[in-house]
Amino acid sequence: MDSSGVSGWMHHLVVDASVKYCNCYASRPFYRLVSVACFALCVLFFVLSAQQPSVSRRTHQLHDAGRRTLSLSEPGGPRVDAFDLTVKPFGFNIVRQPTHKSSFKSCEKTDLLIFVCSSVDHADRRTAIRETWASAEALAPLNAAVVFAVGSGVGDQDALHQEAEQFGDILQGNFKDTYMNLTLKSTMALKYVSGACGRGTKPPRFVMKTDDDIFVNVPFMLSALKKNLAGAKRMITGCIKQRSAPRGVSADGRTAPSILPDFVAGAGYVLTGRLAAELYAAASKVVKPMKIEDFFVTAQCAKLVPGAYPPKHDPRFTCGGIVKDDCKLVSMFTAHKITSHRQSAIWDKFTSDPNPCMDF
Numbered sequence: 001m002d003s004s005g006v007s008g009w010m011h012h013l014v015v016d017a018s019v020k021y022c023n024c025y026a027s028r029p030f031y032r033l034v035s036v037a038c039f040a041l042c043v044l045f046f047v048l049s050a051q052q053p054s055v056s057r058r059t060h061q062l063h064d065a066g067r068r069t070l071s072l073s074e075p076g077g078p079r080v081d082a083f084d085l086t087v088k089p090f091g092f093n094i095v096r097q098p099t100h101k102s103s104f105k106s107c108e109k110t111d112l113l114i115f116v117c118s119s120v121d122h123a124d125r126r127t128a129i130r131e132t133w134a135s136a137e138a139l140a141p142l143n144a145a146v147v148f149a150v151g152s153g154v155g156d157q158d159a160l161h162q163e164a165e166q167f168g169d170i171l172q173g174n175f176k177d178t179y180m181n182l183t184l185k186s187t188m189a190l191k192y193v194s195g196a197c198g199r200g201t202k203p204p205r206f207v208m209k210t211d212d213d214i215f216v217n218v219p220f221m222l223s224a225l226k227k228n229l230a231g232a233k234r235m236i237t238g239c240i241k242q243r244s245a246p247r248g249v250s251a252d253g254r255t256a257p258s259i260l261p262d263f264v265a266g267a268g269y270v271l272t273g274r275l276a277a278e279l280y281a282a283a284s285k286v287v288k289p290m291k292i293e294d295f296f297v298t299a300q301c302a303k304l305v306p307g308a309y310p311p312k313h314d315p316r317f318t319c320g321g322i323v324k325d326d327c328k329l330v331s332m333f334t335a336h337k338i339t340s341h342r343q344s345a346i347w348d349k350f351t352s353d354p355n356p357c358m359d360f
């Protein structure tokens with residue numbers, strides 16, 4: 001076969017194919033229908049996809065969904081965004097301080113100063129606490145004191161003012177009173193102690209942080225603290241969340257369910273008094289402060305104070321579990337999710353004579 005023969009054969013092939021194609025296209029209505037349908041589908045697809053959220057918006061939504069499942073809050077409680085690192089622990093001022101009317105009368109004579117993180121509109125919870133475990137009769141013999149920490153900008157400020165005038169036990173910051181600002185409330189408590197009990201004044205022996213839906217068994221907790229932490233200069237104790245044995249985690253706490261380092265549950269933890277000022281000083285040095293109050297104070301700040309970390313685990317502090325039987329609380333330090341009504345019910349049992357909880 002010569003070269004012209006080859007090119008002739010190829011020419012024939014190409015021309016033949018194009019002719020064939022053109023013929024098919026032109027002559028068969030079936031192919032025309034298919035191409036029109038294809039075109040229509042393309043237009044429809046284009047219109048529909050223009051109405052869908054853009055890819056980047058979709059990605060954000062997926063990201064948000066991921067964030068929601070990674071929240072560190074108690075089940076059923078408000079959600080805390082663990083990824084939002086934008087907390088400025090010093091961007092606030094204290095606008096109201098406890099007065100001599102409160103149970104907190106002296107730094108050095110106080111064995112236990114309890115900060116109850118509350119909010120402006122939780123007057124009923126503060127009333128219940130003042131009438132039960134934090135009453136003057138209950139606290140004075142123990143050299144214990146209670147101060148309520150609140151924010152600003154929401155709720156009835158006039159009512160709060162009246163309440164503060166009457167009881168003198170309100171510590172108020174000028175930051176917005178929201179759950180997400182809880183880190184600021186705790187930092188405010190540390191700031192208050194370091195200011196009120198600094199410069200040569202001996203701080204209270206122990207400082208506690210708790211919330212206004214917590215029952216605190218003060219006498220039992222304080223006697224145990226005096227025993228367990230005798231001589232401890234720098235110590236934080238509470239329920240370490242990673243050791244509270246949630247589902248799938250061994251009870252001895254060897255398998256940590258969280259990637260976070262150990263920290264104690266914010267429902268109730270105690271630090272040695274001198275640590276308050278040291279933790280407050282450390283707060284400004286935390287590189288990426290997290291909006292999770294307990295993690296911020298008891299891990300991030302504590303790690304910057306030599307000797308303050310790791311915290312000491314004590315399962316008698318609540319890690320968020322619900323205790324249904326009031327009498328079980330005689331052997332607990334704190335109990336979680338306690339309504340105002342139940343504060344009274346528990347207190348009635350604890351103080352009645354004979355005591356129904358000691359009736360074994």
Ligand SMILES: *[C@@H]1O[C@H](CO)[C@@H](O)[C@H](O)[C@H]1NC(C)=O
Nearest residue numbers: 174175176177178179180181
């Ligand atoms: C916390 O308080 C500050 C100061 O009032 C406010 O600007 C901010 O929005 C609050 N943050 C949250 C999450 O509520």
